[in-house]
Amino acid sequence: MINLSNLTFCYGSKPPVLQDLSLYLEPGRIYGLLGSNGAGKSSLMRLMAGLLYPTDGQIRVNNHEPRRREPAFLEDIFFLPEEVDTPAMTLDRYVATMSVFYPKFSDDQFRQQLKAFQLPATINKLADLSLGQRKKVLISFGLATNTSVLLMDEPTNGLDIPSKSQFRKVVSAALADDRLILISTHQVRDLDSLIDSVVVLNDHELLLNAPLERVSQRLRFELLGRDVPADVLYAEPSLRGNAVVLENLDPADDTPIDLERLFNAAISNPQRMKSLFSAPKP
Structure with missing residues (x-):
């Protein structure tokens, strides 16, 4: 501990x-x-x-x-x-x-x-x-x-x-x-x-501390076309469209986690990320 x-x-x-x-x-x-x-x-x-x-x-x-x-x-x-x-x-x-x-x-x-x-x-x-x-x-x-x-x-x-x-x-x-x-x-x-x-x-600060199962409940990692939603947490262009991180509105329907995109989403949108995850308490 x-x-x-x-x-x-x-x-x-x-x-x-x-x-x-x-x-x-x-x-x-x-x-x-x-x-x-x-x-x-x-x-x-x-x-x-x-x-x-x-x-x-x-x-x-x-x-x-x-x-x-x-x-x-x-x-x-x-x-x-x-x-x-x-x-x-x-x-x-x-x-x-x-x-x-x-x-x-x-x-x-x-x-x-x-x-x-x-x-x-x-x-x-x-x-x-x-x-x-x-x-x-x-x-x-x-x-x-x-x-x-x-x-x-x-x-x-x-x-x-x-x-x-x-x-x-x-x-x-x-x-x-x-x-x-x-x-x-x-x-x-x-x-x-x-x-x-x-x-x-x-x-100098903590942006995220969460089990990956919780990350998959709160976020979605998808590949979209040219149209990127306005509320996207992070988006980067790829050969097949845009690789994005979105808030997951259906926790029962999760997507595979991309750690690199998760990290980029955290540092590019820190306040929103912190609002989605609260630190576990002892």
Whole structure:
């Protein structure tokens, strides 16, 4: 469980990166954290991990205050940053060194995920791996920690197309009723068919926090001809007409969600989007 209450964060005297942000995330879900570059996604994740401290407001992660970095907090959260570095040691040495900090770490699970990513079980020098290979090792390790909170910042950067597909498979398989997975990305399509809830940040504030089933009840994603209704939330031209996002007037009749169009609708029509969705309360 992650609960943010009226959170504001600034770097020194600079304008707020996040302002008056309230957000509740529950276990048993894979959240996609979407936002443009500079929207505050990485800062938010670092605040949740206790690597940055709020300027104002409160954060609670599994009833812990992250900034205190208590052992019970640290052993049950794993944060994979966007920029990854690996030491000049063997894979086995790395696992032996790092796994002791995570009581629920599964070596069998880790090895299975390495195999799924087509990585060898023996690696002599982690520092010599490519960016994509390092990402695969750390994604596999993070999933195998079995922490109740898993935060991944732009995890698919550096992965090729087949690896992105495998990423979606291993992450979805790692979800449990008592686990919360939050994935930040600006490559929206990398999360297709993976997430079941979406969080959208823009211009220092929260625009949307909703399960996808609720999104499909409130919005329609359609392809129309040249005539676009005046009340459309978002429209973009395509080879076959206009791809649009509309308010759904019949919740029983839903359409497949297009995450990229959903994100564009949120940032181009923020006030109307916020009026359609109210943040879930703890």
